Amino acid sequence: MVSIRKLALIGVGLIGGSLARALHRVRACRNIVGAGRNEAHLRKAQELGVIDAWTLSFAEAVKDADMIVLATPLGTMRPVMRQIARHISPDAFITDVGSAKASVVEDARATLGQHFPRFVPGHPIAGTEKSGVEHSFAELFEKRVVILTPLPETAISAIEGVRDMWGKTGAEVLTLDVAHHDQVLAATSHLPHMLAYALVDCLAQMQDRDEIFRFAAGGFADFTRIASSSPDMWHDVCMANREALLAVMKVFDSHLAGIQAAIENNDSAALRNIFTRAKNARDAFQSSREPAPAPSRRTPVQ
Amino acid sequence: MVSIRKLALIGVGLIGGSLARALHRVRACRNIVGAGRNEAHLRKAQELGVIDAWTLSFAEAVKDADMIVLATPLGTMRPVMRQIARHISPDAFITDVGSAKASVVEDARATLGQHFPRFVPGHPIAGTEKSGVEHSFAELFEKRVVILTPLPETAISAIEGVRDMWGKTGAEVLTLDVAHHDQVLAATSHLPHMLAYALVDCLAQMQDRDEIFRFAAGGFADFTRIASSSPDMWHDVCMANREALLAVMKVFDSHLAGIQAAIENNDSAALRNIFTRAKNARDAFQSSREPAPAPSRRTPVQ
Numbered sequence: 001m002v003s004i005r006k007l008a009l010i011g012v013g014l015i016g017g018s019l020a021r022a023l024h025r026v027r028a029c030r031n032i033v034g035a036g037r038n039e040a041h042l043r044k045a046q047e048l049g050v051i052d053a054w055t056l057s058f059a060e061a062v063k064d065a066d067m068i069v070l071a072t073p074l075g076t077m078r079p080v081m082r083q084i085a086r087h088i089s090p091d092a093f094i095t096d097v098g099s100a101k102a103s104v105v106e107d108a109r110a111t112l113g114q115h116f117p118r119f120v121p122g123h124p125i126a127g128t129e130k131s132g133v134e135h136s137f138a139e140l141f142e143k144r145v146v147i148l149t150p151l152p153e154t155a156i157s158a159i160e161g162v163r164d165m166w167g168k169t170g171a172e173v174l175t176l177d178v179a180h181h182d183q184v185l186a187a188t189s190h191l192p193h194m195l196a197y198a199l200v201d202c203l204a205q206m207q208d209r210d211e212i213f214r215f216a217a218g219g220f221a222d223f224t225r226i227a228s229s230s231p232d233m234w235h236d237v238c239m240a241n242r243e244a245l246l247a248v249m250k251v252f253d254s255h256l257a258g259i260q261a262a263i264e265n266n267d268s269a270a271l272r273n274i275f276t277r278a279k280n281a282r283d284a285f286q287s288s289r290e291p292a293p294a295p296s297r298r299t300p301v302q
Numbered sequence: 303m304v305s306i307r308k309l310a311l312i313g314v315g316l317i318g319g320s321l322a323r324a325l326h327r328v329r330a331c332r333n334i335v336g337a338g339r340n341e342a343h344l345r346k347a348q349e350l351g352v353i354d355a356w357t358l359s360f361a362e363a364v365k366d367a368d369m370i371v372l373a374t375p376l377g378t379m380r381p382v383m384r385q386i387a388r389h390i391s392p393d394a395f396i397t398d399v400g401s402a403k404a405s406v407v408e409d410a411r412a413t414l415g416q417h418f419p420r421f422v423p424g425h426p427i428a429g430t431e432k433s434g435v436e437h438s439f440a441e442l443f444e445k446r447v448v449i450l451t452p453l454p455e456t457a458i459s460a461i462e463g464v465r466d467m468w469g470k471t472g473a474e475v476l477t478l479d480v481a482h483h484d485q486v487l488a489a490t491s492h493l494p495h496m497l498a499y500a501l502v503d504c505l506a507q508m509q510d511r512d513e514i515f516r517f518a519a520g521g522f523a524d525f526t527r528i529a530s531s532s533p534d535m536w537h538d539v540c541m542a543n544r545e546a547l548l549a550v551m552k553v554f555d556s557h558l559a560g561i562q563a564a565i566e567n568n569d570s571a572a573l574r575n576i577f578t579r580a581k582n583a584r585d586a587f588q589s590s591r592e593p594a595p596a597p598s599r600r601t602p603v604q
Binding site: 125126127129144145147176180183184185187188189191192193194195196197198199200201202203204206208209211212213214215216217218219220221222223224225226227228229230231232234235238239242245246248249251252253255256258259260262263264266268271272274275276277278279281282283284285286288289 | 427428429431446447449478482485486487489490491493494495496497498499500501502503504505506508510511513514515516517518519520521522523524525526527528529530531532533534536537540541544547548550551553554555557558560561562565566568570573574576577578579580581583584585586587588590591
């Protein structure tokens with residue numbers, strides 16, 4: 001069922017490309033026009049069948065679009081919004097996919113004018129460490145969470161339109177308060193990326209770096225995978241979610257210092273306590289992600 | 303080809319059990335006798351076909367054994383060695399699987415007496431976050447590295463015997479200096495475990511822990527998997543490799559502080575530099591783990 005006539009996709013990378021593929025797969029969108037700064041990338045996206053057409057003009061892309069998705073790095077949101085604002089249709093819904101929301105809301109409030117109530121801040125909690133449309137795939141959002149952070153002035157119709165679009169990708173769509181989103185994501189995503197970057201950078205500068213990487217096992221590969229993420233994108237995330245990220249880094253510091261102190265003081269009880277608490281929390285998190293086992297046939301239904 | 307008549311396996315968990323399975327699979331060992339403190343675990347290991355027999359007496363286990371493998375947590379090495387020392391055959395090879403080596407060497411030097419030259423400190427760089435013989439599998443060491451850290455007084459025959467045993471599991475066997483092993487492993491394994499434990503413990507104590515874990519994505523699951531590892535085992539690793547671990551934690555601290563400072567100071571260039579350096583190092587590490595692509599048929603052989 002076609003529900004979007006023309007979707008303007010500003011930024012056709014991993015996330016934007018996967019959204020376009022997912023919508024095409026269920027024929028939810030008649031026409032997806034990609035826009036960006038790199039002609040070669042856009043050509044490739046069209047060749048791959050991800051988008052139906054492309055343009056280097058953001059203004060042209062959004063013209064007559066009933067859905068506008070901003071899927072560019074956070075640092076580019078404001079200039080992009082500024083360029084499209086005058087060309088947005090009066091009934092178009094606008095959303096974004098940025099990993100931090102307060103900064104995008106600020107950008108939108110400063111630039112979108114009359115269109116601001118039809119802007120629904122969004123964030124699909126999905127991705128891989130690989131960037132670019134060539135790594136996009138239609139299943140990326142299946143069973144993943146998309147968080148929308150609408151504001152008091154956001155139109156219900158816009159929220160419903162954006163929710164409907166994401167629902168078609170197989171994602172579960174939830175809403176959260178802007179500040180709360182930014183705190184939660186600072187803790188679960190932005191902080192781990194900082195730790196992975198810091199760890200790999202730290203090891204890469206050691207004298208015996210070749211042996212260090214040679215003797216690293218599978219656990220290390222999993223742990224550091226996110227350090228292969230796009231430096232530009234993560235620079236923007238750090239800047240956009242600066243306050244929340246610095247706050248949670250401070251809390252983390254004190255926890256790591258607690259472990260260090262326990263080791264220094266040979267405090268076995270403290271060390272076992274911390275590790276056991278963490279293991280229990282991690283095991284509970286893992287079980288919550290796994291589907292519940294089917295009820296045993298031997299268990300009588302009361 | 304049977305090369306070991308009787309293998310005494312002290313500690314039948316994930317690592318010990320997987321070694322026994324791997325040796326049985328290629329019929330490298332006639333008789334594997336497991337020993338430990340928990341009768342139920344040993345019974346289960348025998349039922350699973352992992353070991354051929356079991357005993358609660360370490361002395362009985364090592365009697366007439368030509369290979370003795372110590373696969374218990376690092377903190378138990380010295381008491382176990384003390385108990386077996388008088389019962390070791392004069393031609394038996396002895397090895398261990400501990401994640402830190404200096405402490406085990408100290409334990410062995412203090413307890414094994416005349417048998418010390420036939421003790422070959424070892425460390426298979428393999429494992430999962432799951433403990434226990436029920437999670438053991440014969441393929442665990444395939445294409446993984448086993449590091450031996452022999453000493454100047456270690457007998458060549460013992461090194462060859464232990465190298466031969468590990469070779470039969472499909473592992474690549476390398477040697478390293480004791481102190482160097484402990485430094486390298488502190489960086490690539492022990493430090494990442496501390497970061498994962500600290501992160502999960504930190505998040506688990508936050509007010510909105512339920513939402514935090516609910517909105518965590520796949521990257522977080524990978525990043526924190528190692529926080530599900532055995533608290534007792536990791537307590538012992540921290541204590542055994544205290545100095546090397548504290549040293550590398552200090553270096554890590556300064557790198558994380560560098561990222562924090564760059565965010566605080568809005569230092570975009572510094573942040574991009576760090577992330578790019580780390581991404582390049584991680585990408586290079588990943589390529590080195592992946593098999594080299596087959597040479598193109600179009601490339602003429604010179």
